[in-house]
Amino acid sequence: MRGYAGFAARRVGQAVVVVLLAYVATFVVISVLPGDPVTNTLRNPENGFTEDEIARIVSYYGLDQPVVVQLWEALSRFVVGDLGVSLRSNRPVSQSIAEVLPSTLTLAGGALAVAIVLAAVVAAATQFLPRGAGQGVARSLPSLFLSVPNFVIGLVLIHVFALKLGLFRVIDPDSAWATAFAALALGIPVSAQLAEVLVAGLDHESRQEYASVARSRGLGRTRLLLRHLLRPSSLPVVTVLALTVGELLGGALITETIFGRAGIGSLVESSVTTQDLPVLQAVVSLAAVVFVVVNLLADLVYPLLDPRVRTPRTTTARPVEVSVA
Template sequence: MTGRLARRVGSRLTAGVAVVWAVFTLVFLVLRVLPGDPVSLAADADSGGAPPSPATLAALRAQYGLDRPLWQQYLSAVGDFVRGDWGTSVVTGRPVTTTLLDAPPSTAVLAVSALALGAVVAFGLAFAATYRPNGIASRVIGQIPSVLVSLPTFAVGLVLIQVFAFGLGVLPGFGDRTPASAILPAVTLAVPIAGYLGQLMASGMREAAAQPFVDVARATGASDLTVHLRHVAPAAALPTLSALGVLVGSALAGAVVVETVFSRAGLGRLTQQAVAAHDGPVMLATVVVSAAIFVVVTAVVDIVGPLVDPRARSTS
């Protein structure tokens, strides 16, 4: 068992490093072929809009290593990234590591809140849809997750701002100065998560309800509610755990939209600003860090899953 677990951890670690390296390489190459010159943009900003001189542009390109052959830039970038030297923002002039330290905590709070809220709502929807599967109410509720998945995140955010911030005035609509300011963004990000998880949980509960052990539980005299809570609902736990990696990736992607709509500082908004400003070092770091977070969560779930469920353990 210990040897199998060690091999599994080693395999996932190797695969994770390969994925992060592939993401780094892809983003590095994309940044080199994108239209627009970040050095020219930075020079324009420094000169107050006046056209920068060729000498100024050459000096800046030399400063950022953009005057060297592409393969030298790549090898230098890989070595610097591994050592923790992620460069300097072309726009702000601040070290990228310093810029990134300010972003993840806010995004982490948003993502964890959205995942927790989405899981609670998803369980409620799945339970209601499968408890009395032949009822009209259950059938109607069973369609709600599909609707939630299809709703555009930015549209949900704008509606929530209009209703609860501008209309009722009960919650702040923008910024991140108070804990209450995280409520609307978390709800917005939780909507597609609840839809996806609701579909997954409902499917797992329906499959479990058809298993013989459920009939045995009912034969002992247990009520339908007890059977559903103790025997049917737990069957949705493993699929939900397995989906955690996908959900984290979805939350990170959704944070780009949500943090922009609600004017919140975070990893998503930092990525959006870096893309808009052609700030290559910041863009590269944010995408790679997001990929690394996704890889770590997915690997942990993949390792823990077989330890939780014997059925998955036998096939791993």
């Protein structure tokens, strides 16, 4: 347990460093973009800023200071959770994000649930359907899911279930049915990777000697799958699941546009149009934080799920020591 605590502490420290580096990289990239935010945004007559408001924003961001000073001030604010103020609306960026984040999280969470369920169904079908056509169809489904972009799936779902069957209204994108179909459009492509990894894991484990011994003792396929094959086969899925978070976030922006949902996607779109750099930087940094945290959780959970996974522990006698969880 002491070895695991050290392993967890190192992973948390690495995650913090990665988040800070991602924020710095985002700031540098945005800083070298062409255009002057003071001229293009603050002094745009359409935004209605007074000279006093412009002076306060310039002073807040240090826009009249060298880039290094601006970076230090921005990083200092980010560490304490201050995401800045919008150059367009003069509102706190955290408030703008908080208004649309629940919608995006609902969509991404629903899509993740859809992906997990579809992957489990496909994997179970490859184990229980008769050999030949049944299993062949089941094994070909992940390739089909992955080959069709989510925006095409979304348009088909809107045409069939909204326009033809009338199960939901396009003008009400936040209804339960609309959210469910949006999650389905986003979750189907994501499920392909999970299903491929899970099917490969089940095939590998089913060929192991312990599985043959269990079958010889009369253990049924269902009990064999649930008691012996599923847990070791699902371990690689944890890693893939963490890596698909980026795909979920990116796909959510497209899906929100297709279904007309007000979420992070619409916020990013308006910020790009108006060159609202603080909002863009906050959204990119938030995505980096989510991605790093999810992968951190996967790293921490992995050794707990499988006793065969060892956590490295540094000692004075040897460079690497292993302990069985």
